[in-house]
Amino acid sequence: MNKLKSLLFKLFYGRYGSDSYEYFLLIIYACLCIVNAFLLIDVLQILTWILCFYIIFRMMSKNHYKRRRENEIFLAVYSKIKVNIKLFFDRIRYFGRASFRKCKHCKAIIKLPVKRGKHSVRCPKCSKLFDVRIL
Ligand SMILES: [Zn+2]
Known part of the structure; x- marks a missing residue:
C-alpha cells in the first residue's frame, strides 16, 4: 500500500x-x-x-x-x-422603473430612475460627472 x-x-x-x-x-x-x-x-x-x-x-x-x-x-x-x-x-x-447607463470614464453600469430629459449624473464608482439623456 x-x-x-x-x-x-x-x-x-x-x-x-x-x-x-x-x-x-x-x-x-x-x-x-x-x-x-x-x-x-x-x-x-x-x-x-x-x-x-x-x-x-x-x-x-x-x-x-x-x-x-x-x-x-x-x-x-x-x-x-x-x-x-x-x-x-x-x-x-426593472423595465419601465429604471434606466441603465454606462459611465463614460470608468465604464461602470449605473442604474438610474426613469426621468425623461437631460441630466447630469455623478458616477458612484469614480465620482466623475457626466451627462445622460433619458428618452
Ligand atoms: Zn465612473
Missing part, C-alpha cells in the same frame, strides 16, 4: 491540478457526453475524446505559468459574460 502511495505521490508531484477553467471544461465534457448518448454522432464522439485528453493534459501539465495564464483569460471572459447576463436580467426586472 505504501508503494502505491509513493508511486502516486511521485506521479502527481509538481503537476498543475485543477482550476476554474478545468471545472468549466469538465461541465462542457459532461454535457457533450450526455448529448452524444442520445444523438450518437461520430464527430461529437471525437470532440469528447479530444476534450478529455485536453483536460488530462492540463491537469498533468508541469508548465504552471501557461496553465495559470489560460485560467486568467478564462476568468476574464467568464466575468464579462456573467456581468452582461446580470445586466440583461436587471433590465428585464
